Amino acid sequence: DAGTFSPYEHGEVYVLDDGGEVDLDLGNYERFLNVSLARDNNITTGKIYQHVICKERRGDYLGKTVQVVPHITNAIQEWVERVAKLAVLPSGEEPQVCIIELGGTIGDIEGMPFVEAFRQFQFKVKRENFCLVHVSLVPCLGVVGEQKTKPTQHGVKELRGLGLSPDVIVCRGGAELEEGTRKKLALFCHVDASNVLSVHDVPNIYHVPLMLQAQNMDEILRNRLELTRDCGMAAERDGRCDLAAWKAMAESIETFTETVTIALVGKYTNLQDAYLSVYKALKHSSIECGKQLELEYVDSEKLEPGAEGHDEAWAKVTGSDGVVVPGGFGMRGVEGMIACAKYCRENNNSDLHAQTD
Numbered sequence: 001d002a003g004t005f006s007p008y009e010h011g012e013v014y015v016l017d018d019g020g021e022v023d024l025d026l027g028n029y030e031r032f033l034n035v036s037l038a039r040d041n042n043i044t045t046g047k048i049y050q051h052v053i054c055k056e057r058r059g060d061y062l063g064k065t066v067q068v069v070p071h072i073t074n075a076i077q078e079w080v081e082r083v084a085k086l087a088v089l090p091s092g093e094e095p096q097v098c099i100i101e102l103g104g105t106i107g108d109i110e111g112m113p114f115v116e117a118f119r120q121f122q123f124k125v126k127r128e129n130f131c132l133v134h135v136s137l138v139p140c141l142g143v144v145g146e147q148k149t150k151p152t153q154h155g156v157k158e159l160r161g162l163g164l165s166p167d168v169i170v171c172r173g174g175a176e177l178e179e180g181t182r183k184k185l186a187l188f189c190h191v192d193a194s195n196v197l198s199v200h201d202v203p204n205i206y207h208v209p210l211m212l213q214a215q216n217m218d219e220i221l222r223n224r225l226e227l228t229r230d231c232g233m234a235a236e237r238d239g240r241c242d243l244a245a246w247k248a249m250a251e252s253i254e255t256f257t258e259t260v261t262i263a264l265v266g267k268y269t270n271l272q273d274a275y276l277s278v279y280k281a282l283k284h285s286s287i288e289c290g291k292q293l294e295l296e297y298v299d300s301e302k303l304e305p306g307a308e309g310h311d312e313a314w315a316k317v318t319g320s321d322g323v324v325v326p327g328g329f330g331m332r333g334v335e336g337m338i339a340c341a342k343y344c345r346e347n348n349n350s351d352l353h354a355q356t357d
Helices: 024-033 045-058 068-084 109-125 150-161 179-189 205-214 217-225 244-255 272-289 310-318 334-346
Strands: 133-137 168-173 196-200 259-266 292-299 322-325
Touching: 024 272, 045 068, 045 109, 068 109, 133 150, 150 168, 150 179, 168 179, 179 196, 196 205, 205 217, 205 244, 244 272, 259 272, 259 310, 259 334, 272 292, 292 310, 310 334, 322 334
Parallel strands: 133 168, 168 196, 259 292, 259 322
Antiparallel strands: none
């Protein structure tokens, strides 16, 4: 339950429109896809087991022995089929495609029921309705910068041993995938070379959709899933989704010369993911204003009198253009938050936004 985690465990708790408390990844998906998700879009092992146990208590299984296969795996498949039909846009339309993230690493014992569920699922929904995209690290080792394919080869071997064969392999790495590496992966992983894609480091995350489109990811999915040539919200140009406005936005970020400094005063500043939505909101605002964001994380405890690093913390607050004080639980660090709010109010800092619990 993401709502009970310490922010240092998994980062922030992301709250959905229906009040569901979920992992921060769903927040990223909502922002990128401009959709509205609900608590059932977040599937966890605990939710599935609780669902199955409740059915068993009601007698829905008619006294049969409840097992991981088929009862847990069936519950996962039924959950996916039900949620995939729920509207995520104001129009209320049923989505054409449901993207499912099977988290973790192939081979982890925690994910085995889900892997088995999707092994069965691919036959249930038929080939044209199921596309498996495997994301793998391609490390670059040594001073010569050789790209290593063994981790991906072993990952795909493990995946295929469990009954799933990837249609697309997305390779993460610091540098762009070399053509020789691409062909080697295609040869040993039983995937067409055109379906081995490079997702290497870029100046900002908004370049990633452009990178995928440049490698025909949209066409791969259209052909594999037999989709119509309708991109929904995106306009089309020459039969392809028109990302011209997105490209202009992504490239403009590197051209901003003016900087705005914001101090984020909180209790969980040792892990930046603890305030991911706050950071993204500030980042999106700075892009809209045409400025580079410089975010200073300030531990609110250090703003209290006598605290170690007191002067340095206050220097960040006083030297910033604006201050944000996100919420927190418990009494720890609250005095520092109050002191910060007091300073901003007394110094006519109209950019202060404070929220404390």
